[in-house]
Amino acid sequence: MEKEIKKEKKPGFFAKLKQGLEKTRGGLLGLIFGNGDERINDEFYEELEDGMIMADMGFDTTEEILDRLRAVIKEQKLSDRTSAKAALVEILSDYMTTDERFLNEEGDNVILIVGVNGVGKTTSIGKLASMYKAEGKKPMLAAADTFRAAAAEQLTIWAERADVPIIKHGEGADPAAVVYDAIVSYKAKKNDLLICDTAGRLHNKKNLMNELAKMRRVIDRELPDAHVEVLLVLDATTGQNAIAQAKAFGESCGLTGIILTKLDGTAKGGVCVAVKKELGLPIRFVGVGEGIDDLQPFDAKAFAEALL
Numbered sequence: 001m002e003k004e005i006k007k008e009k010k011p012g013f014f015a016k017l018k019q020g021l022e023k024t025r026g027g028l029l030g031l032i033f034g035n036g037d038e039r040i041n042d043e044f045y046e047e048l049e050d051g052m053i054m055a056d057m058g059f060d061t062t063e064e065i066l067d068r069l070r071a072v073i074k075e076q077k078l079s080d081r082t083s084a085k086a087a088l089v090e091i092l093s094d095y096m097t098t099d100e101r102f103l104n105e106e107g108d109n110v111i112l113i114v115g116v117n118g119v120g121k122t123t124s125i126g127k128l129a130s131m132y133k134a135e136g137k138k139p140m141l142a143a144a145d146t147f148r149a150a151a152a153e154q155l156t157i158w159a160e161r162a163d164v165p166i167i168k169h170g171e172g173a174d175p176a177a178v179v180y181d182a183i184v185s186y187k188a189k190k191n192d193l194l195i196c197d198t199a200g201r202l203h204n205k206k207n208l209m210n211e212l213a214k215m216r217r218v219i220d221r222e223l224p225d226a227h228v229e230v231l232l233v234l235d236a237t238t239g240q241n242a243i244a245q246a247k248a249f250g251e252s253c254g255l256t257g258i259i260l261t262k263l264d265g266t267a268k269g270g271v272c273v274a275v276k277k278e279l280g281l282p283i284r285f286v287g288v289g290e291g292i293d294d295l296q297p298f299d300a301k302a303f304a305e306a307l308l
């Protein structure tokens with residue numbers, strides 16, 4: 001009963017996103033509209049530029065977006081900041097949109113989750129499992145971060161919460177062997193989505209890359225027709241550092257997309273805008289809280305609206 005009441009009170013998807021981006025929005029809009037001035041003048045562009053850089057959109061991305069905005073304002077003969085804001089929402093949304101496919105509706109899907117410790121990998125896997133289960137998929141988890149015993153334990157708690165099966169081995173086991181066993185069980189139980197955790201040891205990059213490559217070979221051999229995604233989890237509160245981290249992870253592990261966590265409670269939400277330009281990768285999900293429902297598929301339009 002109590003649970004149901006809580007559920008009713010839960011804010012909707014957009015409200016939650018908007019709430020999560022409150023700090024970023026506050027900073028941006030405070031600068032642009034704070035003095036009540038509605039004129040589009042040099043000051044407007046300067047304040048907007050400051051706001052975007054402070055929101056961690058990155059210098060290059062900010063300049064590119066401002067150029068586009070200037071062009072639209074000129075072309076459509078916009079004369080007030082409120083309509084400029086609406087134009088900016090469109091530009092940002094267009095900037096972040098991707099039309100690349102994500103997961104097969106039918107057939108096999110594998111998501112490899114990579115990222116350094118502490119960014120929210122385990123939590124995101126739990127949230128993903130719960131979300132896809134609610135959508136009618138049959139997710140299974142593979143605890144292939146065998147470097148820390150605690151990793152498999154934490155993931156098991158999330159598997160229980162999401163009510164999905166999990167395959168794990170002991171600490172120090174070969175991660176590729178965990179993935180292999182998981183695939184055997186996945187096939188036997190006719191699952192359709194395998195989500196694999198991986199170790200987050202960036203300081204031991206060569207080993208990590210070798211491990212990932214080996215897991216990948218097992219997946220490609222055992223599930224040759226599966227759609228495989230390699231998602232890097234980044235912590236939004238680290239802003240532009242998250243971008244640097246992603247670059248350090250490199251293309252060598254064949255990343256296909258980003259999960260940006262902890263967007264709630266950071267004023268650096270603008271980093272979402274920089275991700276696509278700087279990394280060439282789409283954002284697939286955003287984390288807006290610690291609860292099991294606090295992961296959302298990334299919707300560029302909704303995000304741009306919530307940002308402003």
Ligand code: GDP
Binds near residue numbers: 288
């Ligand atoms: P891992 O080491 O990468 O597996 O990270 P965890 O999943 O254990 O998460 C580290 C911490 O970040 C935990 O305290 C999580 O509750 C927290 N966390 C993860 N995602 C989010 C999010 O979207 N919002 C907030 N506020 N906290 C999050």
